[in-house]
Amino acid sequence: MRTRWILALVMGLLLTACSSDDGSSDGRITLRFQSLAWQQESVDANKELVEEWNAVHPDVKVEYVQGSWDSVHDQLLTSFEGGEAPDIIHDASDDLADFAYGGYLAELGELLPERLKSDIPQRSWETATFGDGIYGVPFLQEPRVLIANAKWLKESGVRIPTPENPWTWEEFRSIAKELSGEGKYGVAWPLKEPVSATLNLSLSTGGQMFHRGADGRVTVRFDAADEVVPRTVHDEVNTDGSASSTTLGMGGSDTLPGFFGGKYAMVPLGFSYRQQIVQQAPKGFEWQVLPAPAGAEGLTQGVSPQTLSVAEDSPHKKEAAEFIDFLLQPKNMVRLALGDWMLPTGTEALKDPALHTTKDDWATGTALAAQLRSAPAQSVRGYPEWKDKVATPAFQEYYSGAIDLDELRKRLVEDGNLVLARYQR
Known part of the structure; x- marks a missing residue:
């Protein structure tokens, strides 16, 4: 317990150091967005979108925080327990089950706009659904x-x-x-x-x-x-x-x-x-x-999409969901997909001509998007x-x-x- 307490304290100090005051004294809100983007094209795309949001939302500032795929589960667990979790959390759907069932993530059903909910197919939403709730927005996937x-x-x-x-x-x-x-x-x-x-x-x-x-x-x-x-x-x-x-x-x-x-x-x-x-x-x-080879179910295969979630402890869930909606507008989802060399989940984004070129075989991957399903282990505690x-x-x-x-x-x-x-x- 002492080790966990020390880890929580250290992570809390680190995250606090990465963030500025939440602006409650002057009415301005600051949201921390922890991204796991690591390829330079992807990092650039995420940072550019944060800057574009901030340019037109002076009252809701988003602060980019760099995370790492190598340590994200333990880091998030520590930050949740220490009360210092980022407001907006980038992760993968197969890492969400324990956080969702543990009460660390906000249920997004009432927070997300209908545009976003209808744009992403139900088969993708199933990857981030635990029990009766949605705890992440699946936005990037790869066969x-x-x-x-x-x-x-x-x-x-x-x-x-x-x-x-x-x-x-x-x-x-x-x-x-x-x-x-x-x-x-x-x-x-x-x-x-x-x-x-x-x-x-x-x-x-x-x-x-x-x-x-x-x-x-x-x-x-x-x-x-x-x-x-x-x-x-x-x-x-x-x-x-x-x-x-x-x-x-x-x-x-x-x-x-x-x-x-x-x-x-x-x-x-x-x-x-x-x-x-x-x-x-x-x-x-x-x-x-x-x-990949096909079997009795054709080209069907499981995926664990990258997701965006909101921390249950965030005092600004509504604003965090609005930022996610901005980040995942079709044209922005395409930018994120191109930056990560992956496929977007959104049906409108998948229509973009840039994802249907023969160069680098984008068209082959995009043709497989409809066959991607929730990975078998998604919701297994x-x-x-x-x-x-x-x-x-x-x-x-x-x-x-x-x-x-x-x-x-x-x-x-x-x-x-x-x-x-x-x-x-």
Whole structure:
């Protein structure tokens, strides 16, 4: 408790140092907006929009506070407990459940204008809905795609998939094998953090993993539909030799040097990795974006969009919601999406011509937007512990060949349900 109290005090002092007086003495309101933007284009876009707001809202000043994806959960928890949370909070939808159920975030249903609520599809709102309330505005999202060596694929003569005619998971495995040989691999799976990638891609095969009963309790199952994606990865690595075992412990960026060097034909990555590829690829390197394989549910896959929330303790919830509405006007949402190389959730923003160009394959990603659904774990209390203590080590061992499918199922289900049960008493 002493450690937590000290952390709360330190974070409170830091956040206070980043903010100015709330202006209550002269009637001017100051809102703190904590952004997690990190790419320079994205940081610039966010700061420019804050400046544009401040230029026309002299009585409600927004102060930009830089946060970090690496530490946001613990930092927010500390600031909530210390009573020093920022008014407007940038996060991801899969990080909101405990904050929403814990009473740290404001319910936004009555605060948001109808324009914004109707512009974002219901499937996106579901990612930030917990119980009967909405606790975040989903605004940026990205599908997982295959980034491919275009020259390699063309020379091989394999069929090139499109959003209208994608590969099946069986076809993907066969083609990865066909592209392999002589020390080269058809695919590199960067699965340092394997859980969300596996669960989100498994929606294409009908996999769900988490099942909510009539009593509201969530349990883990690992059915035939849940097996397809992990079995494909396992067999590519351990049976076919078409996927490199060394990349299993890598993050996405770690695979790029090998990809550029001609070691891997394809790498499954988030759509936003295109920016790194544009910046880092050797001159003349030809690459293209392909849709992820499709299963019984087509190209459906889970996503955890970036979100904007309002702190429950904020004394200026109405003004904070108005700033969010400004930030997410269609033209502004496009600017944020372009800055992060991601897709906007808003239907009007998605129509923007800048998101439908063949340059950098924007059009391929935009064509997948309608297939994105709430990630399976979005509203599951206890998911972070299940992921860290049960699922991550189990998937890592299975993908490396250390355990078989039956042992994977046993750990995910038996050990997993013991973890979730503690959160549902």
